Amino acid sequence: MLRDQAAGHPGVVAVVAGDARLTLADLRERAAETARALIALGVERGDRVSVWGPNDPDWVVAAYGVWDAGGVIAPLSTRFKGLEAAALLRKVGAKVLLVAEGFMGTSYLDMLKDADLPDLEHVVVLGTAPGRPGVLTWAEFLARGAEVAPEAGEERALAVGGGDLASIMATSGTTGAPKGVELFHSQLLRGYWDWSEVVTLTEGDRYPIIAPFSHGFGINAGLLACVLRRATMMPVALFKPDELMDLIERDRVSVLAGAPPMFFKILDELDGRDVSSLRVGICGAAAVPPELIRRLVDRVGLQRMINAYGLMEGTVVTMTRAGDPVEVIAATTGRTVPGVTVRVVDDAGRDLPPGEPGEILIGGYGVMRGYWDDPERTAEAVDAGGWLHSGDIGILDDAGNLAIVDRKKEMFIVSGFNAYPAEIEGLLLRCPRVGQVAVIGVPDEALGEVGWAYVVPPAGAGPGAGVDADAIIAWARANMSNYKVPRRVIAVDALPVNANGKIDKPALHARAAAERG
Incomplete structure (x- = not known):
């Protein structure tokens, strides 16, 4: 997908952050360079590579570089402490860690210095951060890539297929032990093409990515969707309402996604601001106050407000559509996307009629294949019929709109x-x-x-x-x-x-x- 977009539209700006600009051609070239360096470090097809850092252009390049090398990306949250990061690195058997050392004054390397990580062979610092004994700087890392011929890198990238594992996304259960959700290239490309179609994400859109790239929404509905649709992603390392408002005004942001608290903050900061460039808002929440939607449409001038439901284990599930009234957008997450099926069942697994609350079961291409190296918990989540048991309580209406009542565990x-x-x-x-x-x-x-x-x-x-x-x-x-x-x-x-x-x-x-x- 990246090669196709870069070949047909090389000059389209894919990434903007501060003074940094990457066209599609730049991203394709830097991803290939990163892939060759990973191959030089011994990364084979299917090996896991972790990225630990904030939303920035380095993260984008790293992700596409991992995929170019045939690797599987296993992101770490910048909120992780050493024990949490080490647990996930061990869980997935990461061979290489790419880390933004020093972000927000934090030494990620110090947090891991005493960790037992038998599979981790190389640590590389992103950007211009200095190295340490046993840790490669980014320049040293890229220099290793000179050992790998460009033809060999291309051969590796073109061997990746839709049925190959793309990412292992961290999620925790009620036990608190880390789980790794396995997602494949074909699932992600199909799911976020359809998501982008509903959102009307297109070339020329400027879209701040506020959700962390370490989270499914940030990496998939941001980093991936923008290249799929040739929109310009604007990675946001740290959300601050006033700085976001500056970004919207200065860079003419057109698409914005976040939870209701973010949109409330924007309304609070609205006086005297020019936000006329905004045309689409995406708000993923069980319930969105109708008054919030009305104020965003009336005061901000949004053409569309979209509510949606998805989860790490099931990718994109439901979305509201153009023409839906405020009440549907506020009270439901819309109808299923193509290729996805939803059932609402009682504790005995019996389908419930419209209007009755029960657990949401999800079927279709977007359901994860499993949790990494955890068949027992996989079997608990996905039944023999392939239905994902979401743990969410929902209600379907007569039109097929799904309202999320709550999490089972929050009840x-x-x-x-x-x-x-x-x-x-x-x-x-x-x-x-x-x-x-x-x-x-x-x-x-x-x-x-x-x-x-x-x-x-x-x-x-x-x-x-x-x-x-x-x-x-x-x-x-x-x-x-x-x-x-x-x-x-x-x-x-x-x-x-x-x-x-x-x-x-x-x-x-x-x-x-x-x-x-």
């Missing part, structure tokens, strides 16, 4: 009633006193569990102000089933978010445990 039980935080959050967002909200279940002696709601006041209310807990609870009692009504409402200036911009529920659970004593 809590109030006096025998199943309570789903995402559903409760969607209801509370209709209260005029609520700007943003996150709900969690906490233990309760009388009822088993109850909901606590962490609430950000509406824009303009001021930090820590404007949240009247009693009034919000009274509104909830008037508009919601009693078991769904939060027993506590806690005012916060902002909701904690994780690296992917989604609400950090574990952080809220930890806070609630501390507050309960």
Whole structure:
């Protein structure tokens, strides 16, 4: 795909970050150069290569270089500490690690200095960072590539097929032990071509990639999709609302993807800003406040707002489409993409009628082949019929739109009633006193569990102000089933978010445990 795009459109700018610019021809050339260096280090087809660094042009070059060499990329999150990184490196048996030493003042090399990594043969620092004994600088690494003839590199790249493994993406389960999701080239190319079709991503679009490349959305709906569609990716190493607004104004950004908290922040920063270049927003969330969509359309001028559902193990599953009303975009994640099937089933595996909540099962080409070197957990996730058991609770409507009610593990039980935080959050967002909200279940002696709601006041209310807990609870009692009504409402200036911009529920659970004593 990269060779085809570079041959037909060599001058199209593929990557922009600060003063750095890479055309498709540049990316193809630098990827081939990187691949030859990896081959010189002994990387064979199917060997795992890890990349540990922020979103930047070096990461893009590294990824396509790994694929050119026939390797499998196994990304590491910049939020990982040494134990977490070492666990994943051991899990996948990474042969080479490419690392952005010194990012945000962090020494990744120091974090790994005492780690037992029997399969790791080479460590290379990205960019201009200095090397250390036993660690190659990028210049030294590329110099090794001179030992490999360009023809040999091309032969290796052209031998890669759709059925070859492309990536092993880290995900953790309820046990906390790392799992590696196996995804193949054919799955990714098909899935993110279709995703891009719905998004209308095209040549000339300028698209900041805020989700980390170490996450499925960042690498697939960003790094891969942009080259597929000849759009210009703009890697964002560290999200800051004011800097993003500067980027939108200065570089005429046209496509923007993120979770609701990011779009709320953009609206907060909107006064006096020129964001007329924005035409498409992609918001992946169980529930998107309708008022957020209306404000983005009215105040920002977005032509389209898209909601979508996907997961590491199932790639792209559902998306809203052009012409969908605000209510569908806000309350559902749309219909399945071509080649994907969704079922909603009860605990016995029986299909449920529209309107009934149950576990979402996913079938089709996008379902992972398995977790790396973990047949037991693979069998737990994908049944004998090839259906992926998502662990998500959903509801289908008569038109086939899928609403995500919640994660099974986030559900809590109030006096025998199943309570789903995402559903409760969607209801509370209709209260005029609520700007943003996150709900969690906490233990309760009388009822088993109850909901606590962490609430950000509406824009303009001021930090820590404007949240009247009693009034919000009274509104909830008037508009919601009693078991769904939060027993506590806690005012916060902002909701904690994780690296992917989604609400950090574990952080809220930890806070609630501390507050309960």
